[in-house]
Amino acid sequence: MSIDLKQFYQVFFEEAAEHLQSMEALLLNLDQNDPDPEDLDAIFRAAHSIKGGSGTFGFSDMAALTHALETMLDRMRKFELRPSQEIVNLLLEGQDAIHAQLNAHRGDGACDPAQAEGVIERVEELLVAAKHHGTSAPEAVSVAPASAKREQRRFRLVLPALAQPAIVENLLRELAEVGQLHGLGAIGPDATPDQLDLTTSLSYDELVDLFGFVAGEGEFRVEEITASAPVAPVAEQADPGFGFFVDLASLAPQGAEAPADPGFGLFAEAPASALPPAADPGYGFFLPLPAEDAIADAAEVTAAHGRRTSDDPQTPVARAGRRDTDKVVAAPAEAESSSIRVSVDKVDQLINLVGELVITQAMLAQTSARADPVLYERLFGGLVQLERNTRELQEAVMYIRMMPIAFVFRRFPRVVHDLAQKLGKQVELKMVGESTELDKSMIEKIADPLTHLVRNSLDHGLESPERRRATGKPEKGTITLRAFHEGGSIVVEVIDDGGGLNREKILSKARERGMNVSDSLADAEVWLLIFEAGFSTADAVTDVSGRGVGMDVVRRNIQAVGGRVEITSRTGEGTTISIRLPLTLAILDGLSVAVGDEMFIIPLTFIIESLQPVDTEVSSIQGAARVLHVRGEYIPVLSMQERLGVPGPTKRFEEGICVIVEAEGRRAALFVDGLVAQHQVVIKSLESNYRKVPGVSGATIMGDGRVALILDVAGLVRVVPPSYARAA
Amino acid sequence: MTMVAQGARTGDDPGLVGNAGPREFLTFALGGENYGMDILKVQEIRGYDAVTRIANAPAFIKGVINLRGTIVPIVDMRIKFGLGDPEYNQFTVVIILSVARRVVGIVVDSVSDVIALGAGDVKPAPEFGAALSTEFITGLGTIEDRLLILLDIERLMSSSEMSLIEDASTH
Numbered sequence: 044m045s046i047d048l049k050q051f052y053q054v055f056f057e058e059a060a061e062h063l064q065s066m067e068a069l070l071l072n073l074d075q076n077d078p079d080p081e082d083l084d085a086i087f088r089a090a091h092s093i094k095g096g097s098g099t100f101g102f103s104d105m106a107a108l109t110h111a112l113e114t115m116l117d118r119m120r121k122f123e124l125r126p127s128q129e130i131v132n133l134l135l136e137g138q139d140a141i142h143a144q145l146n147a148h149r150g151d152g153a154c155d156p157a158q159a160e161g162v163i164e165r166v167e168e169l170l171v172a173a174k175h176h177g178t179s180a181p182e183a184v185s186v187a188p189a190s191a192k193r194e195q196r197r198f199r200l201v202l203p204a205l206a207q208p209a210i211v212e213n214l215l216r217e218l219a220e221v222g223q224l225h226g227l228g229a230i231g232p233d234a235t236p237d238q239l240d241l242t243t244s245l246s247y248d249e250l251v252d253l254f255g256f257v258a259g260e261g262e263f264r265v266e267e268i269t270a271s272a273p274v275a276p277v278a279e280q281a282d283p284g285f286g287f288f289v290d291l292a293s294l295a296p297q298g299a300e301a302p303a304d305p306g307f308g309l310f311a312e313a314p315a316s317a318l319p320p321a322a323d324p325g326y327g328f329f330l331p332l333p334a335e336d337a338i339a340d341a342a343e344v345t346a347a348h349g350r351r352t353s354d355d356p357q358t359p360v361a362r363a364g365r366r367d368t369d370k371v372v373a374a375p376a377e378a379e380s381s382s383i384r385v386s387v388d389k390v391d392q393l394i395n396l397v398g399e400l401v402i403t404q405a406m407l408a409q410t411s412a413r414a415d416p417v418l419y420e421r422l423f424g425g426l427v428q429l430e431r432n433t434r435e436l437q438e439a440v441m442y443i444r445m446m447p448i449a450f451v452f453r454r455f456p457r458v459v460h461d462l463a464q465k466l467g468k469q470v471e472l473k474m475v476g477e478s479t480e481l482d483k484s485m486i487e488k489i490a491d492p493l494t495h496l497v498r499n500s501l502d503h504g505l506e507s508p509e510r511r512r513a514t515g516k517p518e519k520g521t522i523t524l525r526a527f528h529e530g531g532s533i534v535v536e537v538i539d540d541g542g543g544l545n546r547e548k549i550l551s552k553a554r555e556r557g558m559n560v561s562d563s564l565a566d567a568e569v570w571l572l573i574f575e576a577g578f579s580t581a582d583a584v585t586d587v588s589g590r591g592v593g594m595d596v597v598r599r600n601i602q603a604v605g606g607r608v609e610i611t612s613r614t615g616e617g618t619t620i621s622i623r624l625p626l627t628l629a630i631l632d633g634l635s636v637a638v639g640d641e642m643f644i645i646p647l648t649f650i651i652e653s654l655q656p657v658d659t660e661v662s663s664i665q666g667a668a669r670v671l672h673v674r675g676e677y678i679p680v681l682s683m684q685e686r687l688g689v690p691g692p693t694k695r696f697e698e699g700i701c702v703i704v705e706a707e708g709r710r711a712a713l714f715v716d717g718l719v720a721q722h723q724v725v726i727k728s729l730e731s732n733y734r735k736v737p738g739v740s741g742a743t744i745m746g747d748g749r750v751a752l753i754l755d756v757a758g759l760v761r762v763v764p765p766s767y768a769r770a771a
Numbered sequence: 772m773t774m775v776a777q778g779a780r781t782g783d784d785p786g787l788v789g790n791a792g793p794r795e796f797l798t799f800a801l802g803g804e805n806y807g808m809d810i811l812k813v814q815e816i817r818g819y820d821a822v823t824r825i826a827n828a829p830a831f832i833k834g835v836i837n838l839r840g841t842i843v844p845i846v847d848m849r850i851k852f853g854l855g856d857p858e859y860n861q862f863t864v865v866i867i868l869s870v871a872r873r874v875v876g877i878v879v880d881s882v883s884d885v886i887a888l889g890a891g892d893v894k895p896a897p898e899f900g901a902a903l904s905t906e907f908i909t910g911l912g913t914i915e916d917r918l919l920i921l922l923d924i925e926r927l928m929s930s931s932e933m934s935l936i937e938d939a940s941t942h
Contacts, residue, residue, distance in 0.1 A: 399840040641824065687826040732873045733835065733844040734936055736825055744837045750823040 062089040083120040449477035479526040504541035540617040570610035636715040639689035649756040706757035793887040802854030819863035
């Protein structure tokens with residue numbers, strides 16, 4: 044092969060990751076008592092595709108591991124091995140190991156070869172044990188595929204209805220020589236059978252070759268019938284390549300648009316073109332595997348792909364032909380058909396440019412407002428259209444970065460499965476609104492907090508099966524992940540139907556930790572206490588809780604991306620934790636406030652309320668620091684004019700507005716001259732051309748083209764308690 | 772923008788003295804003095820717009836402006852060098868520079884010309900000892916019998932003295 048395989052690595056990695064993901068999903072959904080043969084098949088195919096690919100690209104460790112798994116899966120789909128929890132767990136572990144190997148090959152961390160070896164060893168043990176149990180196993184772990192053996196097989200031959208009797212007779216005579224024909228009783232000399240069974244020691248290919256002498260390829264269909272696997276797509280087993288194509292050929296007439304004959308002609312060619320390269324010794328990169336296996340590899344990959352793409356019969360065949368001759372090259376072409384990979388930089392540049400366009404448009408609108416609408420009617424018409432177009436363009440460009448939240452959600456079945464087993468709980472995971480889209484960078488950032496919340500719900504939220512039974516609930520608890528749009532934000536909820544939060548326990552724990560809490564606190568505020576650092580009301584510390592990030596980190600992470608957390612809980616009925624996130628990281632919901640002649644943006648997520656203080660509500664401490672008295676609480680007041688050094692006469696408190704903000708558990712009242720408006724602003728970095736400014740998290744461009752600074756509420760509030768304590 | 776930035780990066784040598792071939796300089800006035808800088812560092816020249824002030828910044832950093840979607844800091848060289856009156860009117864000029872992969876605007880009294888100076892036209896700046904820092908002066912030239920002070924604008928802008936960059940470890 045003169046092609047540099049390295050350039051296809053990325054495609055293989057992506058495909059393999061995809062296969063692993065579908066494998067995991069299928070395994071988790073597998074009903075162990077009554078496994079769906081199609082699922083088993085799909086899992087097998089996924090493993091097989093990875094094996095084929097890793098063999099091709101020379102990742103022998105992955106090939107070895109997937110081979111072991113595949114052997115087991117093969118036995119499972121042939122119903123020689125019953126799936127059990129043990130097997131499923133082993134397969135999941137194997138899947139993890141492959142994932143680690145994959146990442147290692149990708150240059151993304153190292154993997155421990157012992158992990159894979161351990162899995163292989165255990166698979167072998169398990170297979171040997173199963174064999175000793177008396178299940179009929181042709182081979183336990185041997186590398187040679189079953190098809191290599193010369194054994195009697197039974198094939199079903201389906202003949203075209205239009206076949207000439209003379210040809211059929213010819214064929215029958217031939218077949219009688221190589222094996223035993225069944226189901227011929229009804230056939231007289233002038234009646235042509237449309238299908239018959241044959242028991243022979245011939246391999247599939249040989250049989251097809253034989254047919255080739257008497258009938259055109261594509262005019263007949265051969266299926267292998269095995270007693271042990273009646274449901275599996277049998278053709279695939281003997282020689283998937285042929286089974287697949289021939290199968291399709293016979294399906295073709297059903298495709299509405301293709302008349303029988305041309306369709307046949309087209310498909311008849313496909314297997315022919317597929318064969319030579321498969322038999323070609325040039326397929327050297329399959330060397331570690333037996334040659335026959337290699338054909339199967341290629342064909343099964345195509346089979347899997349064929350199934351994935353719609354039922355249009357032409358596509359898979361055309362693609363199959365190409366893949367077989369040059370499987371590796373075909374892969375990227377396929378990826379391109381539905382999506383393109385573009386660097387985020389390019390998208391960001393596009394977003395920037397559109398942002399400028401919006402500003403220009405706003406400027407034009409402002410300038411033209413002074414013109415006479417009667418004289419410049421057409422100009423105004425054009426401007427209105429420009430506004431609409433730019434707005435739509437901006438939305439469209441923003442959506443480029445959007446991805447469905449399913450990218451985060453799909454890790455949870457596994458998390459829940461593993462954890463539920465460890466905790467001995469029965470859990471059903473429901474996912475709603477997986478197609479809700481949000482910014483790609485946001486998806487990356489909420490994955491960890493969300494995982495923690497789910498683990499937390501499972502560990503602390505859901506009760507044990509015994510307790511659930513005692514309280515009259517079904518033993519199986521439910522955790523629901525729900526995502527939906529609300530206003531300009533996205534809400535992600537983690538809902539459990541567990542025991543709910545315990546108000547008394549939280550309050551007493553808070554007092555224990557020396558927090559000043561009153562019994563009159565609203566429920567919602569009590570629940571939020573669990574986000575305080577080091578706060579845990581768990582009766583016992585398990586290895587589940589206390590691992591990874593704590594709840595305080597969850598809240599901080601969510602706040603860092605401009606989100607908010609809310610909790611609703613009812614004793615005995617369950618808890619809902621909702622995360623409210625902005626659609627993108629690049630846009631922020633803000634309140635613009637006036638300070639002197641300047642305008643600042645306060646991110647809405649930090650704002651609790653705004654109020655106009657009465658003189659008596661503001662008092663000074665030791666003559667310097669001031670506090671605002673709000674409903675029994677003293678909140679430090681930060682004069683934005685002083686803090687931001689805005690020139691101008693100092694205002695009296697009752698002339699301005701206090702915006703009460705909270706960040707990282709601290710509150711402060713930001714004293715400003717007035718509130719201006721609430722809007723969504725595009726966040727721009729100050730640091731790219733300047734430097735970090737204390738108290739400012741970024742900048743944005745207002746409608747008139749001017750720059751407004753976005754306040755870093757967390758940073759402003761952070762300095763509050765110490766500074767006002769020692770203010771004097 | 773990218774184009775200019777690339778162009779700017781090519782002329783990265785601090786010492787212009789002794790360089791072969793003429794080089795082009797943008798000359799500008801600050802108070803009564805004439806300055807020149809490498810034309811390749813200049814992105815564009817524009818009028819002075821309303822700036823957004825930045826809290827607790829040195830007086831010579833006037834604030835930031837929106838340059839077609841990018842936030843760009845504006846430095847008033849007249850305040851920095853203590854030359855001329857920092858007046859802002861429709862004739863005030865801002866030179867947008869592309870230095871050290873950043874975009875910075877500087878306010879000057881006026882922009883004069885673009886001139887080419889050969890290696891022989893540039894004299895090294897004399898040492899003034901501690902009285903005056905010549906760190907950012909690459910040499911002295913002459914135009915029409917007037918002194919032209921050549922600045923290493925890139926080095927100046929990325930110095931800790933300008934406090935434009937977080938960690939001024941660039942030199």
